[in-house]
Amino acid sequence: MRNFFIIIIFPLLTILSGCDSFLAVDNIDEMSGNVFWKTKDDVEGFALSMYSEFRDATMTDCALFPVSGDFRCAPVKDYYDSGSYNWVAYLANNDLSTLLDQYSDSKFQGVTKWNTFYEVISSANILLYEIDRMDAGALTDNEIAGYKAEAHFMRNLSYFFLVRLYGDVPYWTNAYNEDALPRTDMVTVLQNCLADMQSVLDDDPNAEALPWTYANTAKVAVRAMRGSAIALMMHINLWLAGFDVNNRDTYYQNVVNLGADITANGGYQLLDLSKTNMIFSGGSKESLFEIVQDINKDEDFEYNSVYSNYTVPENLNEKVQPTIYYTSDFLRAIFPSSKIDGRTDAWFKNIYASDESSDEIKWVTKFLNEHTDADGNFTSNMGNQIVFRYADVILMYAEAAAELDDDVTGRDLVNQIRNRAGAEEFTASGQDLKDDIYWERVRELIGEGYYYYDLVRTRKIYNGNYAYNAISRSAFDQGAWTWPINKDALDNNPKMSLNQYWN
């Protein structure tokens, strides 16, 4: 009986499977790994997948910058006093448990998922592994060094974002990792990242592999540059200065050294305030690293991932209110009406309007670059998302110099930002200067995803003099500053643990 079946079934199977492969048209868009990694085009296409995955992780899968960076613990309120915007208050009060319980939107839930950042890391690791196994001659040595530097940058950028969000995270740098890993202490992770980035700079002393800028304007700030790498390293150092306090002076010194290098050799500039639109649409002399949005090529960000879409009304309709406003207390404190500051007009509309006023509505117009497509889909900012820019680097440099009691350098640097804004120069020193520099960061980088993280790394988050919605010291120590990790991370990983504070 068995044999009989085999006799019948076997030819049937061969006929069927024969048919199958006959009908299946080989997809020329798919290549297996043994025919890939042959040409420069292969490497270029694969390298772009790191950038594309990073865009997914930040600007598509969730509202990373506004939700985790700008509005968390910030002095913001919702204009609509209705239940569906309660999330603004939950975010502002760091009540993330309620937020995530009540809102299933991916703009919040997506922030709990680290998968996409790990896709960037995985791609970077694969690139670093495979590029060394390619046939000699496919790329020049300088091209190889360039792609490797980009991969190192994208990997460490992703780890930096992961650490800022979740604290300790699994750290791996081998290609095709299959092992389930526990979370690595975040100071160790960032020190590894820093060492990694340092070797990129050291191996490339003449900035040939990773140039200061690109001749091809389409690549400027879109692909990693030496300035992007330095900005990342300065950020990592400052984060470490906050969490590895015993070595803080080393980290500040690193920031000063990096700052001195980039200001002396980078050739980057602060653009005039009247060119605000150029600064934030991308590719300018001020820009160090950014995420591409190209509306005309269907490369658009999620509406909810764009900060500006919360702070100006849809379709710029003067009659409706945007979702979110900054409280008058805060705006008047950072931009006192008695002091001249060009940013109050260039970056805001009705900045001094009261919170209750329904005639004058407060907008943050800093990123305004609106676009409405043929289907009527509106976005207030069609430009790229700036990740690092020169003003941020100067302020980090100033902060580190001031922390090392080099008030002269610190003051000179922060006054570059003051001068560009047309504001009065700072003259203070000591702790007052440090405070001036901090508040200058708040003013200059508003809406760029730094507000919350600056409070956390400087520990100002539990000081009511700086934080409008403070986290208590004890809650902070229990990990209240982290974002909850999705419990998917526990699947197939017995070594994984979530953030205790949130579970």
Added chain:
Amino acid sequence: MKRYNFISSGTMRITWGRTIRQNADIYDIYGKYYIADETYNGQSVIPINLESTPNPDLKPTTNTTWNFGMDMGFLRGKYSFSMDAYYKQTDNILKTVDMANHNAFTGVKSISTSLVNKGLEFQCSARPLPVRSKLDWNISFNFAIDKNIVTALPNGVKQYTQDGSIVNRVGTNALSNFLFVNKGVYANDEDVPVDPATGLRYRIGGSNSKDAYFKAGDPIWVDVNGDYILDDNDREIVGNSQPRITGGAYNTLRYGSVSVSVSLSFTLRRDIINKTLADQFATYYDPKSLTSLAPIGAYDFWTPEHRNAKYPNPFDYKRSNLVDPFRADQTLFQEDGSYVKLNNVSLSYNVNKKYIEKFGLSQLTFRFGINNLHVFTNYSGINPENVNSLGRDVSGGYPNSRDYSFGMSIKF
């Protein structure tokens, strides 16, 4: 040799065979790169497909079979039987192993799974009456016993669960039922065990709600690991979703122009999960929905007035979605699915030629047959035959139709 004359033929076979088949494709081995739909900065992006990590160590699946067979005929073919015993070992079975989500890839193809099948197939047939007898009687009977055992799983793990309620565990059969063991219904709140450490009642895991604590009318599920929380760690292997013995019998009697044939089939030792009944009760989880509520009056379920019942309280709909008292993956709905089925009875009559020749006909046959005549079973559901490959009742409450057929064939 004369005394063995009753044996008319005989064969013995021993066979060994190995088949090798590469089930992995080139993408499993080297990874698949593709041109993404979305560009970056206007340039095309070529990422690697993240479904499975490239694994260059994928060897083909090998299938090694030992077979011992015997065929014999007795009394000039009046009786014959054949028997096959086999032992089949399958190694390097391709299986996707899921990975931790920090690895970007969702899984990796692995060949560390091995399976052993062993079994017996038996068939016999007989024509017991003498050749010259006017009555011609033909009977045949066959059955097969199959047992499989998982011998290795990827990464040296001892077990894998599939969809929660099916488990592959090394040393047991490949598709075991992995269920919550039901021991009845809590008659009163006081019957629910209390954790002496916390003073809290046994509860459903994964929820902080007050409703998660068990109370009267809830099913008693065994707390296997004793942590006073019911979760997937409390499942046990309590059945086999695969039938162990299958077979059939066929019988034909012919006397002159009348013939009668009967066929039956059987499946023995299989565990069925009566999902249809579970679904029926589950309609009460959401009594306000537009789908109709199935009648359950015939079942012995808990009510405040009737506390010692077999089935949990179906009317506690506020908690039902949390407690899920009628989940199909519990022993409450697992039953013995053995059956013997009378498949078909048919009768045919050939009209004698001399009556029909004058009408210019050369043959006239009448047939009458019944299909799906009767199923002998202890299974409480409607039909133990109508289950999916994992022994889940998918009949939806509908029986197989019994068909009566009447036929006539004419040759001119």
